């Protein structure tokens with residue numbers, strides 16, 4: 001049996017697919033992880049306790065999944081949405097009433113956004129509760145804080161896009177609250193709105209931030225965040 005296994009793992013066909021022998025020893029087990037595109041994100045060795053579903057509750061993965069699902073539904077929404085003050089609101093009404101599955105698409109995006117904020121906050125609470133912010137993971141904690149701020153930023157910028165009464169007044173109130181911040185307040189308001197009040201300039205800026213700038217930075221930071229989890233030796237279970 002052992003010689004048959006050897007013959008298979010030494011064959012050119014096996015070697016062309018797998019760059020390691022049978023994973024029945026520590027070296028080949030490590031190679032299984034590091035040479036596979038799907039496994040290489042995981043550390044070679046993980047703490048058994050961290051694999052329990054009740055340890056992380058999968059909240060980081062759920063947040064990542066929601067980001068991917070929001071990106072897909074967001075791209076589909078862009079097929080119908082035009083960011084001008086004349087067309088934005090009628091576009092949203094038409095999407096809900098005339099486009100097949102339009103209402104479902106809009107609700108997937110809207111509810112996904114609420115859930116992503118909730119999941120990120122719960123994930124942060126879990127990390128805090130398990131003490132996973134301690135060294136060597138303090139850098140990843142900071143990356144997480146940036147991700148949370150950007151997630152809230154994506155929610156805020158998306159809120160204006162339907163251009164209905166609720167969005168218009170929410171952003172009017174939100175940006176005027178921001179303008180009371182002592183040092184940068186009024187500058188931040190001007191940069192966000194591109195003028196003295198919420199109008200076309202604000203809609204253009206919020207749209208660019210919402211569909212390009214913020215998602216691109218979130219994508220890069222999630223990649224960095226997950227890579228850091230791997231480099232910090234997997235989840236922190238048992239160490240603290």
Ligand code: HEM
Pocket residue numbers: 056057058059060061063064067120121123124127130132133137140141142143144145147148151222225226229234235236237
């Ligand atoms: C867009 C938001 C976020 C995404 C997509 C995300 C994603 C993830 C994923 C997939 C993991 C590994 C699996 C897990 O723990 O469930 C993780 C771990 C971690 N996250 Fe986040 N995260 C986000 C926000 C945050 C926030 C707000 C913080 C804290 C301020 C944070 C700090 C950490 C730390 C320290 C770890 C390592 C945990 C450990 O070793 O036990 N993350 N994150």
